[in-house]
Amino acid sequence: MDYLQINGNNSLSGTVKISGAKNAALPLLASTILSKNEITIENVPNVKDINTLLKLLSNLGSTYNFENNRLRIDSSTIFNTMANYEIVKTMRASILTLGPLLSTYGHCEVSLPGGCAIGQRPIDLHLKALELMGADIEIKQGYVVAKAKNGLKGANIVFDKITVTGSENIIMAAALAKGKSRIVNVAKEPEVVQLCEILQDAGVEIEGVGSDELIIEGTDRQKLDMKDFKVIPDRIEAGTYLCAGAITNSQITISDVVPDHLEAVLMKLEEMGFGLDVKGDSITIKPAKKIRSSDIITSEYPGFPTDMQAQFMALMTQAEGVSIVEERLFENRFMHVSELQRMGASIMLRGNSATIQGKIKLYGADVMATDLRASSALILAGLVAEGVTKVHRIYHLDRGYESLEKKFQALGADIVRLKE
């Protein structure tokens, strides 16, 4: 198993190019199930989660070629509609195949994704919405067995709670359903917006894109004529590198981003005293005279992303005064706290809220990555810690960050990947 070794306490400089968004690419890859033709997708990040979904799609019958972030994929060749446990268990987002498989083929069996380090993460809302569209759903031996013999029907769906992959699943299902679907309280994340735009380009009529209410006219199982496209930049990877600039109080530039997607994160960084220079598709972060404390409440887009919570918590250990982080989306997303404490951080947990006392000197330690974003917080802490930090179990990081140590090395960080 690999681990990352970081020698802290040096500043960063230079420019880092941000990769395509994993969370946009995942539903977009799943959407190729709806396509009758082969397409090329550019800017696909070469990370573990993407390769897992490709493995699943190929197991279903898709054929593909993935090189230099360019994916040529043909899912019109699918012959199997069973997403099996062995692949699904390694990645929750495999559930994104449920909506498109069911709407295209009228039946499928998708393994339940199972537990997850950051909380319960049920899929009840996905299933409820598909039932409203006429699906007959049973849970059998750990699988969602879904049938809609004559195809799915358009329906009026009001999500009880905003769910990102739930919205994506139902948008893909509605695209090939018979008739109109109205989906209310739908997620507005940029990744959901791109999925809608790609489906529109493929001929699906969708009204309200970017709002919390969509009207989708289904094609009644007519497969789509999908066009080539490019995946949007990864706003979470972008935010993580901005936090790296911030925590080391250095000037760095991130390029190939959509600054509008990062509004909540940029506002927080400004509030904490950092200078920001936004020019076209790049953002430069400049050192703060004094890093000020701040409070965060995570919420759905366009609010502050839960996927940036851990990185900001690491940053808050270096801010003067008390900061409070309230996690509103996932009940157990504080696994990084005990690891940051091992490095000397002063953090008090109560329910879904963490109180961080800064500024505290951090010291290098052996720490354990527990989930994707928690792991990046440990790397950020390692960058300012005195001495050597070893981050173990970095397979979590490899799920979502492309060329992580190479990008950090290019910014001047002393970081290496080693074998246990």
Ligand code: UD1
């Ligand atoms: C997606 C992102 C993940 C991000 C999260 C929140 C992908 C692949 N992953 O995850 O990185 O952290 O959005 O921004 O895009 N819920 C239910 N029932 C359901 C579905 C969700 O109760 O059927 C709850 C969840 O437990 C959670 C909340 O809704 O409390 C939001 O979860 P959701 O938006 O579904 O997260 P994911 O789509 O899994």
